[in-house]
Amino acid sequence: MSGGLWMPAGARSDTLPTIPRQRTPSWAEPDPVDELAARLDDFVAAAVHPDEIAALLESDGLSDDQIRERYGVKNSFALAEVLYDRVPRRYPEPRDPAPDPWRTSLLGCLLRGVVFALPGFGYVLGAPLLAGPRGDFGLPAGTVPLLAAALFGWTWNQGLSHRAYTWLGLADKPAARRTLLLGAPTGALLGTLTALACAGTATPAAVLFAAGQSCYLAAATALLVLSRERALLAALIPLTAGALLALVHPIPETARIVLLAGSLLAVAALALRELVGGTPPARASAPAPTVSTTPGNVALAASLPYALFGLGSGALVVYAALGDVLAGAEPSAMAAPAAVALTLSMGPAEWLLYRFRSGSLAGLRSAGTPRAFRRGTVHRLAGCLAAYLTALAALATATAALWPHTPTLDGVRLAGLLLLGVVIWTGLLLQSFGAVAGAALVCVLAALAQTLALLTHTGAPHTVGVAVYGAAAVAQSALVGVLIGRATTHR
Template sequence: MSGSLWLKPPTTTAPLPAVPRPPAPPPSAAPGTAVDPLDELAARLDAFVAAAVHPDEIAALLESDGMTDDHIRLTYGRNDSFALAEDLYARVERCHPAPPPETADGPAWSEGLGGCLVRGLVFALPGLAYVLAGPLLAGPQGRYGLPAGTVPLLAGAVTGWVWNQALSHRAYTWLGLGDRAAAARALLTGAPAGALAGTAVALAAARDGELPAAVFAAGQSLYLAAATVLLVLGRERALLATLLPLAGALPALRWDLPDPLRAALPALSLTAACLVAARALRPGLARGAAGRGGPPLAASVPYGLFGLGSGVLVLHAGLGDTLATGTGAVIALTLSMGPAEWLLHRFRGAGLTRLRTLTTAREFRRAVTGTLVLCLGGYLTVLLALTLGAALLWPGTPWPTPDRLPVLLLIGTVLWLGLLLQAFGAVTTAAAVCLLAAAAQTLEPAAGPLAAGGAAAVLAVLSRVLLVRPTAHRP
């Protein structure tokens, strides 16, 4: 399983093109009469008001501009910002920007499909290291009925997920501010700290006979740090190249390999990833790369908590009733992250297109709801196909049972909707729901289907309520 599973960049979009309409002429009044202040305001905000799908968008702009209700009553004779926004919406003719032109290969949102598929492979390939190292970690039955060494491995992985999710958010925030050197500096200080934290937790969780697993967990933590650096800085293909030695695990699925070769292939891949990451971080060594204060550290905490909740849910899906029954679930969930990311971009692109082409809030709500259903349905279809494919192709993986397959699809629903809400800024809500579901399943494993189903229902309702508002889709 790849600990870089949840390193998702914030969904970004280019600004809307200018509304293709001439500027509104300044209002004029008959001699001896004063110009209506509302006409002046309508002329000043003409382009924005013309592109609005709902008066609430205009009200949000007025409030962000510092207009209080007292000022609105004194200046414009309206009770509040909402009444003023409705008047402006009624006065200005609707005029939306044209959709962006399609490229020769299709619409603009399809351009990132190849990159998202590469990320899906990058998320999944590290799992081959477990195939290679499995015999080296073999030992007596571990705690909680798990195979030997499972506890330190899982402890180190979860620590890495939490730390690196928060770190990637902070670095992406710097990138969004246009300061790549500061992003590199944040990664230069945060990634090694995350590797040390994961190693320390794995060593603390190890018991007698689990030292080999703790050593492997240390390498796992170091890889997660390097992968975080390369994914955040957009070096997916370089990371993919460093993972090529793990292809040596494919013969190990059928034949026994010498122990030195089993150890050398993951070590070679880990070394290559660390060297490539170190090279990518060189801008962070420049003087002044630390930049100004930057985003507050507390802003990244919800992203780490989302990584914790979603990671624990995946662990429950992966452990299953036996390790074998869970292997296919982990493979499917990991590989599905590439298509999931593309569908997130697809949803965002469709929302922006609807803003440009629809003229009423009702039409917008209906269109966005349909797109949400289609994108979620597309992701679950991909997840189902990958689950069945893993059962067919991965040795030792049984066919998914009717009682576990719905739970896997519910967990997939939680993950995709959580990532969607995170992309639209509702990460605290998504993290809270995932943490509650993960805690319920940890305290009472038999409640897994109920916890996953409840979390999926809550996130579906929240997504429908929050994302049908036009203001949620404004760049």
């Protein structure tokens, strides 16, 4: 405690200056800075850095001209410095626990990771539909439209998700549903057209499979944004069971098609019911919304960086999945261990990201100085990233051991996968802070570098991957380091 009950009023045990401050005579006008300090006492006393006080002053609408006229300093930052120096630091414990929007359950995150991974069994059932002669890059012809449609779907649906989540953040769930109801079918149609444009020598069955993939991505995006993971999981159970049976015993092609079509129809029906039938009827007694629900409130351009991040990160994952095939392995090896491990790791990644953000909020309340807060945040970041990479390595090792026809997970492959894990996790962290533009730029440039290396036949795919992922990991880690060191970032 700063001062005990036995001390005279106003005395402080360790904060008195060497030279006592000159007291204002009773007949003089009160100091406006003292009045402001008294009014903002609790907030200023708990501030970790003057920038927090400056942000509060600006949010109150104080302009620099007003600050110069009223308080005699040049701007909000100078006034924040004065207030920070004038009010002693203290961090009173709140009566009730402070709200923590980043607290989440591990089970829920793991469930989402499983839901992300289960659609991969669709490729096991659809493998005969994708068979065909190898093309220019050593890929079966049927995989080209599939990958093109997947990249488009990841790009479109990442931007669509951001737009829908923005409406949800504005407490306008009907607007989020309308956004998904319009955007999801449009994305499915454009993804199908992308597959047709890239069909080349692929069979009609392969193009139809790619179209089905586009429809699934659109419907699943709507369900995930609206937190319907359990319904999506239930719809994927028959497909998963059929794929597991196909791994140990051949099943007829008709059964494969029925399982694929049935799961797709089930997911699409669930999404349609949620988007059309899930909107509650308007009630006259409902309170008026705090924001206008016109589409102009959510700028389309704001979703573009998120879409580009989906494109760049998706392309990097595709290159990781195709590394062995591009190096001459059998096409059956292209899904493991990298892509499967990365997909399964999204559950632990999400939970650790939430854990880091939650811990940072706690650090704001407990750290006494900006340096202490910065040091604690860096340690917390290193711990969460290390935990994620450990989980990713374990999943990759298990996948490589269980997946048939998979090359050995040697040091180069594992290093590339872990560096890619750093890129993905730090990119998601930057996205959670709204600083997705830097992550999108890094990922897109890295994907372009790998594409250029492939087109010019520069180096072995895995060696190129280690170099590209390493450079991207360093760049994004630097962006994260700059961002998380500021206390105002975590408010």
